[in-house]
Amino acid sequence: MNKTDALIIGAGPTGLFTAHQLKLIGLDCHIVDNLDKIGGQCIELYPDKPIYDIPAIPECSGKELIDYLIKQIKPFDIKFHLSERVEQVKKEKDHWIVKTNNETTFLTPNIIIAGGVGSFEPRKFTLKECEKFENKSVFYSIKDKNIFEGKTVSIFGGGDSALDWAIELSKNSKVNLIHRRDDFRGAQATVDKVKELAKSGKINLLTKYQISDVKGSEKLESIDIKYDEKETKNLKTDFVLGFFGLIMQLGPIANWGLNIDKKTIEVDTEKFETNQKGIYAIGDICNYPGKLKLILSGFHEGALAARACFKLARPNEKYRFEFTTSSKTIKKRLGVKSD
Amino acid sequence: MPKINYIEHNGKLHKIEVANGLSVMEGAVQNDIPGIDADCGGSMACATCHVYVKEEWFDKLEKKEDGEEDMLDMAYEPNKFSRLSCQLIVTDKLDGLEVTIPKKQA
Structure with missing residues (x-):
């Protein structure tokens, strides 16, 4: 005391x-x-x-x-x-x-x-379904990056946290980086690096998309993302990371x-x-x-x-x-x- | 005095007179409109005053600064008609402006 x-x-x-x-x-x-x-x-x-x-x-x-x-x-x-x-x-x-x-x-x-x-x-996804996977396959911060090794990780956000983790995890995981618009607010050097990794296929960059659904019963299996509030795309993923600030x-x-x-x-x-x-x-x-x-x-x-x-x-x-x-x-x- | 229409996510309309020079956020906070928290007090640092502007009004507003667009990345479920209401300053031209408050804000 x-x-x-x-x-x-x-x-x-x-x-x-x-x-x-x-x-x-x-x-x-x-x-x-x-x-x-x-x-x-x-x-x-x-x-x-x-x-x-x-x-x-x-x-x-x-x-x-x-x-x-x-x-x-x-x-x-x-x-x-x-x-x-x-x-x-x-x-x-x-x-x-x-x-x-x-x-x-x-x-x-x-x-x-x-x-x-x-x-x-941390600011979280609004989707109610995300709660059931929180701290199992949906995370808002990373404590142990090793759990992502060899897995597919879908990262949401356009700031430095999202970009830094996309770069870091792309070394040992399959990374989808999803952001609501084409511009990123992260540091220019980081943005350039992400674009370079996207070009060489190390990062699957999806802009103007936002999350619309998460699927899976016990385990997270896939997510739906929506383009420009129109068509929807399904992505198989093991983990979802959201970086929307605090x-x-x-x-x-x-x-x-x-x-x-x-x-x-x-x-x-x-x-x-x-x-x-x-x-x-x-x-x-x-x-x-x-x-x-x-x-x-x-x-x-x-x-x-x-x-x-x-x-x-x-x-x-x-x-x-x-x-x-x-x-x-x-x-x-x-x-x-x-x- | 210009009237601003604030619509809650459940459709409830609040027609409020807001003095010229105040922001749409201040009009909401001073009149206890639920869902506009404005945690940072209007310094474009929190995205808790995010609103959807009715389409026909959107182009009549002053354009967004970069900082506002960056901050909207943090907002819950932004769309192409998203604005931070702390950046919308009321003038006679905005009489009748209609904004909808997102379902989840804070």
Whole structure:
């Protein structure tokens, strides 16, 4: 069991800066995120897109912003738990017991939900029939590529994941690459490589096709794909892979007894506390009159929630407001020299 | 004010007045039309505001940017009349626009 002053759910910009704020005022924290990397939407949705409204940074990309934030928390020892999703939150006396899908547990007086629009999950095929084959012959990510050796694999999608796997699996499998249009949004070099492999017959490239049916009783046998919403073609296949990016799902947060309206959590604007004492929500996931879904709002919300955490984590101490420019204690925490 | 016709996948029609300058997505979100989630808030990064535009309206709309077409790859069951409603800005010219919301979105 990890005992901590505060647990942050979500390693996006808001979660990262809130960790910084907690550490500055002398509290420790852990961060859990369902993604396998730090950065949340900035990294998953728009790593290369420029952002123009971060105070004092005229322009930076999603990735640059996250790199700066990681650099800013460098002086502190913050434990990250990536690729883990918080499943359960239970009250015990003055504390919360939190459990992840990986059985990591935390005992903490404060939970800060900085979960964006929820956790990222793979976007799946809409066909109901796909569910019965999921994780047997229909996959949305690959854990062990060896299972495809010598088999026929039908890959759907037009981004880098679909293209990279088509190239990789074409070495030892028969690959169908199916995409809804002629253009691919993957990196140009990868697209060129795929087209070259298609020319030499290593990849069976089918564009303007979309999946329309999956067939098989126990085992997947074949799929139907539809051309330009007209004629249908049947393809024998052992496996189907779908790479349509990730979608955000609120997930287990919905079951924690919080006031939720349209996928957002209601909070006050003093502590950003929810209807549950010691559970706060900040960033895109919180809602209050006048809420703006801006990164800068998340920073402000995190700074206030961190101060609220102090009261519950150190009930016998008085919080004293200090500036980073002048406080010796803060400078010591940051590991910088005082004048 | 222009009226936008939002049709749910089950055929239920919502005729909504949407002010000029708002996006078709914002008109839906502000009026609680089910099926348009707009998770990313309109930054063309999620495809959860995907709609099918009625054929006769499709060519009257401003053309798609590359980024929108890329994002539509991620949408559920896109077709040739697919658009992201966050990219459709309401003007008087769009009075009567008809969009259908896909069966599955989020």
